[in-house]
Amino acid sequence: MQVFKFGGASVKNAEGVKNLAAVLQQVGYENTLVVVSAMGKTTNALEIVIKNYFDNKPELQSSIQDVKKYHNEILLDLFENTHHPIFKDIASVFKDLDSFFGRNKSPDYNFVYDQVIGFGELMSTTIISRYLNHIGFENKWLDVREFIKTDDYYRRANVNWEQTQSRIKANFNTKILNITQGFLGSDANNFTTTLGREGSDYTAAIFAYCLNAESATIWKDVPGVLNADPRYFENARLLNSISYREAIELAFYGASVIHPKTLQPLQQKEIPLFVKSFLEPENAGTRVGKGMKIEPNVPCFIVKKDQVLVSLSSLDFSYIVEENISEIFKLLHHYKMKVDVIQNSAISFSVCFENTYSNLERLLQHLKAKFKVTSYENVSLYTVRHYNEQAISSVETGKELLLKQLTQETIQIVTK
Numbered sequence: 066m067q068v069f070k071f072g073g074a075s076v077k078n079a080e081g082v083k084n085l086a087a088v089l090q091q092v093g094y095e096n097t098l099v100v101v102s103a104m105g106k107t108t109n110a111l112e113i114v115i116k117n118y119f120d121n122k123p124e125l126q127s128s129i130q131d132v133k134k135y136h137n138e139i140l141l142d143l144f145e146n147t148h149h150p151i152f153k154d155i156a157s158v159f160k161d162l163d164s165f166f167g168r169n170k171s172p173d174y175n176f177v178y179d180q181v182i183g184f185g186e187l188m189s190t191t192i193i194s195r196y197l198n199h200i201g202f203e204n205k206w207l208d209v210r211e212f213i214k215t216d217d218y219y220r221r222a223n224v225n226w227e228q229t230q231s232r233i234k235a236n237f238n239t240k241i242l243n244i245t246q247g248f249l250g251s252d253a254n255n256f257t258t259t260l261g262r263e264g265s266d267y268t269a270a271i272f273a274y275c276l277n278a279e280s281a282t283i284w285k286d287v288p289g290v291l292n293a294d295p296r297y298f299e300n301a302r303l304l305n306s307i308s309y310r311e312a313i314e315l316a317f318y319g320a321s322v323i324h325p326k327t328l329q330p331l332q333q334k335e336i337p338l339f340v341k342s343f344l345e346p347e348n349a350g351t352r353v354g355k356g357m358k359i360e361p362n363v364p365c366f367i368v369k370k371d372q373v374l375v376s377l378s379s380l381d382f383s384y385i386v387e388e389n390i391s392e393i394f395k396l397l398h399h400y401k402m403k404v405d406v407i408q409n410s411a412i413s414f415s416v417c418f419e420n421t422y423s424n425l426e427r428l429l430q431h432l433k434a435k436f437k438v439t440s441y442e443n444v445s446l447y448t449v450r451h452y453n454e455q456a457i458s459s460v461e462t463g464k465e466l467l468l469k470q471l472t473q474e475t476i477q478i479v480t481k
């Protein structure tokens with residue numbers, strides 16, 4: 066059994082869907098599960114729909130139309146015949162969306178978010194499954210929510226491994242080509258849940274784990290894992306191999322090519338992860354495996370933009386001790402801030418984090434009651450693994466440094 070994951074970028078238009086078929090043709094698709102994300106930027110577009118719904122905006126309908134139009138254009142390109150049942154399938158997804166908004170009474174943003182955002186994956190997989198059948202690649206469409214069970218922590222649900230494992234064991238046909246959605250699961254009441262943005266890589270890992278797959282492959286618009294994000298760094302180099310440990314570290318620090326939760330289930334069963342280019346499927350890409358040496362051994366650069374740096378000091382010059390620190394962390398957790406770096410001295414405490422859910426103002430208000438607070442928004446956090454002098458100076462040069470922290474293998478620098 067092999068598990069493939071195709072992300073939004075790989076299926077952003079009809080050409081992408083055709084390319085997915087070409088990749089399957091080239092590498093083989095027996096005993097295969099293909100996990101697919103929403104097409105292109107559909108998830109972002111649905112986030113706008115959800116916001117419009119909650120804010121009672123008149124733009125609600127036009128934002129839904131944008132999503133509809135985008136998918137219809139892809140359909141028209143893939144299926145010449147507009148009587149093909151897929152047109153009805155997709156129209157009915159939009160009916161379901163309308164009817165959900167019509168009947169919903171829940172004021173819980175996170176709950177509503179998860180009920181709506183999954184339409185992106187449901188549409189992409191329906192289109193791709195139908196298209197593959199249309200061109201003769203027999204396959205089965207699966208509703209992932211019948212397999213992946215989670216708690217009801219909407220927008221960042223936790224997998225119930227026992228139930229997920231037993232459902233996959235009982236109901237999955239490993240002999241054929243299966244197509245399913247990334248990112249989604251369902252809770253005990255069968256409401257849709259999601260695993261966190263970009264969570265489809267994790268879905269692939271969950272299935273690989275439960276199916277004892279031979280390998281998992283995530284198909285990307287880059288040749289594999291590079292030593293830097295090519296959008297921000299010149300001359301990024303392909304890493305031919307890295308260990309699970311290295312991949313976990315890179316993903317944790319923000320190398321967005323792999324979702325951080327992906328590695329842990331794979332590593333537990335030592336299932337190799339391949340990161341390959343969907344444009345050059347014949348190339349080896351990156352192999353992530355047990356004890357693999359990083360090859361070539363070069364510094365790896367990660368940048369996270371739009372972070373927040375908050376520095377706190379006590380109002381009365383007293384020490385910042387465990388009690389204050391535990392209170393600060395409680396607040397960070399309460400406001401769902403994703404903490405990147407912390408640094409403390411006798412009377413000050415600095416923390417760099419991501420304002421994921423736009424709770425910064427409320428957090429700051431809370432903190433100001435207790436501490437003297439200085440905050441910087443839109444700062445960049447650079448992490449360099451396996452750093453050397455040259456790597457550090459290439460990051461620091463020409464920037465205002467706000468914080469710097471070194472460990473044996475990793476340096477982190479916050480700049481304005």
Ligand code: ADP
Nearest residue numbers: 072073074287289290291293294296320321322
């Ligand atoms: P998907 O379509 O699967 O969601 P993403 O767009 O999330 O794919 O991930 C691929 C992108 O990750 C690349 O286009 C690249 O800009 C970015 N990226 C960030 N860090 C790295 C890295 N170290 N190596 C390769 N790509 C990286």
Ligand code: ASP
Nearest residue numbers: 102108248262263264265
């Ligand atoms: N479609 C979801 C997102 O954009 C999940 C994923 O792409 O992995 O976050």
Ligand code: MG
Nearest residue numbers: 072073074263
């Ligand atoms: Mg993505």
